[in-house]
Amino acid sequence: MNTATDWRKARDIAYRVGQGITLASHSVPLTDAIGHTLAEPVRAANPLPAFDTVAMDGYAIRGEGPWRLEDTDQLAGTVADPLSSGHARRIATGAQLPPGTDGIIRLEDSTESNGQVNGPHQPDWRHVGEEINLGDTLFSSGRTVTPALAGFAAAAGNDEVSVWSPPTTRLAVFGDELVSQGPARDGKIRDSLGPMLPAVLDSLGAAGSAAVHVADTPEDHLRALENPHSTITLTTGGTMHGPVDYLHPTLQRLNATYHVNTVAVRPGFPMLLAETDSGIVCGLPGNPQSALIAIVTLVAPLIDGMLRRDPPDLSTVTVADDIAGRGDCTRLALVDHDGRLVAHHGSAMLRGVAAARGFAVVPPHAGARAGQELSFLSLSGISY
Incomplete structure (x- = not known):
């Protein structure tokens, strides 16, 4: 042999x-890509944010206060006209920042009376490209498409991604x-x-x-x-x-x-x-x-x-029991979430597998003592 x-x-x-x-690789809509592996990098089709935007409801102000309140509100999804000096404009979360804005008064910090608004203000908005710039790489090839990855790719202007079959x-x-x-x-x-x-x-x-x-x-x-x-x-x-x-x-x-x-x-x-x-x-x-x-x-x-993923890697686990070695062979010992050996761990048995978190890796020509740190191979998605 x-x-x-x-x-x-x-x-x-x-x-x-x-x-x-x-x-083979092919392009798929983001909603169909989840669980697949990227065949090509995903890049930003627009910066994030795509424009200067506010992160809370409040008032955009320019110049010295108190500020005369404009009749028009700045809502999310609309193009912002410039703001005049001495004026304030109600602004909604996610709305484009009006050109000329010097600061934002948070809604909860504001006082409105007789067509005027007052309150403490600060330059409190998100700047264009603060999260990522146009053309930057969001994810490299070999990444598994998760719901969060798909959401980020969509926020950056992507409709489809290339994945491996x-x-x-x-x-x-x-x-x-x-x-x-x-x-x-x-x-x-x-x-x-x-x-x-x-x-x-x-x-x-x-x-x-x-x-x-x-x-x-x-x-x-x-x-x-x-x-x-x-x-x-x-x-x-x-x-x-x-x-x-x-x-x-x-x-x-x-x-x-x-x-x-x-x-x-x-x-x-x-x-x-x-x-x-x-x-x-x-x-x-x-x-x-x-x-x-x-x-x-x-x-x-x-x-x-x-799928061109990164080479498989192992994490670690601290075992709670002594584990006997297997001579010149590596031993894969089933352990639970506390690092304890599970019962019913024979080669023909699945009862122990169903109760285990994964395998503690005992090197050849060695055993392990309780409290020792070993390499660990997770069974996430298989046993729990």
Whole structure:
């Protein structure tokens, strides 16, 4: 068997493989862009503010007071005529500042009597371009479009943005022992990955598709991998060399190039990343937690690379329990919001995953002590 790839190195390899794949890009309205990844930078089509504007209701004044109140109010959305010396004009929040204005009297600080207004004033308005100038870059490519990003892009005069088309995926679930409906019985096991993984792939920025169950025969495996019509084909199970594990022989028949073949991580060891003439193949272990670890180890960095996002990074967590190491393998240990190990964390179990905040990363040849700070891989959007 090939030497297993270091966990961090495997993530780097997957990211670089993704960078080598070019996806299509297209322009979409801002309301349709949320959740997609920018293919081009977004720049300001107008400065912000686009003109000098007031930030509160009050009075625009010019010259010395008390000021004679004009009959016309300055409302938002109207062009401001110049203000005469000795005059005041009621002005609404967001309205254009009248030329010649020396100061603003806040409404709550004003006194109005006999057609005149008085009160303390100051040059209290927002200047054109205070937030951003015309042509400035709002966001670089590789950013995920969030509601706030879309709102800022709209405020800066944009109607559309260029986004990458999400990589398409196909999920092939191997195993005659699996059933897709009803309770497990008669030696059969209920498939949990088919319902879970398409949504996980969507959350990572790919276009998830419904799982296809593939029989444990060489020819069914070959048909599943020959012409997938997708950017990434994910398989579950069959990543070892058991009596009905046909994934490796099928990849050999397709003259696949292996980028990663097993990763030194527990759980999740027997995972792979390969490439055929038909596209990328990610082989996930059949055990549910191990399959999820393969997703965050290989698939998430792969998609990040395709979408030209920044390389995946880790945060930190202070663990509340001692955590045993796993020899020369990295251990990904499920922890909750308090940094405590969760129960039911076996490779075949999802109960612990559903209760966890993410994985504490225990380095090879080491354990961890309570109170120690470790790298942390979040499961945000997957488990909570």
